[in-house]
Amino acid sequence: MKCQKVISLLTEYHDEALDQKIISEVKEHLDQCEECKAKYGEFKKTLKLLKRLKPID
């Protein structure tokens, strides 16, 4: 799988909304490609940041 494709699938990969076969392919790519791995790290960091928004009551 190519980098561009992997990046386009990060949302669904993160949400586990892909077929198992595709998940394996994305994972394999992320294990081997430092650039995509870094982008996925940043992606996760963004979501973690967003979730730090405290609820009001």
Next chain:
Amino acid sequence: MSTLEVELIEKAKQGSHAAISELLSKEQNFILNFMYQLTGDRAEAEDLTQEALIMAYRKIHTFLYKARFRTWLSKIALNLFRQKHRQKRKHDSLILEEIIIPGEDGNPERKIIKSELQWCIIHNLQYHLPKKFRMVLVLRDLQNFSYKEISETLGWSISKTKTMLHRARQMFRSTFINAKCKAFTEDYHCTCDGIKNL
């Protein structure tokens, strides 16, 4: 949907004020937070929540179990939000470092960063994301709706929901990077004006 929830809905549909009150009071805080995440304004969020609950109270007889009660109620609240936010908001820019915020506990720097991040998250959602991106991001990443529930709430296909969510997450990330957020870079400069209200 739990048995208790179904029982309450059925009683509410038959006109039980106690049942509808119990049903809505369980969801009130959820809707309040949902509206706050979309508007960034507590007072407005409270008004929208109140309106949504009143509308749900009046329309409970139209609930047909096609979705979760929460999804149905969210859709009502979201439509009210959409009606009141048809125009895009504008704001000027400002550099955070020009603002002096006094500390109270002898550690002012830490205190600033903490309040800054909360402010920046809500501000970025409110001003730097188009409404459609803000809605999908809030529903998925703050309210944990499934793709199916988001598509039901927003009236989008599952495919469009996935595409919009991906774009929304990318844009949210880039607003923080472009603003040189401390979470992504070492030198922090917020470029928005509302920081004055911290």
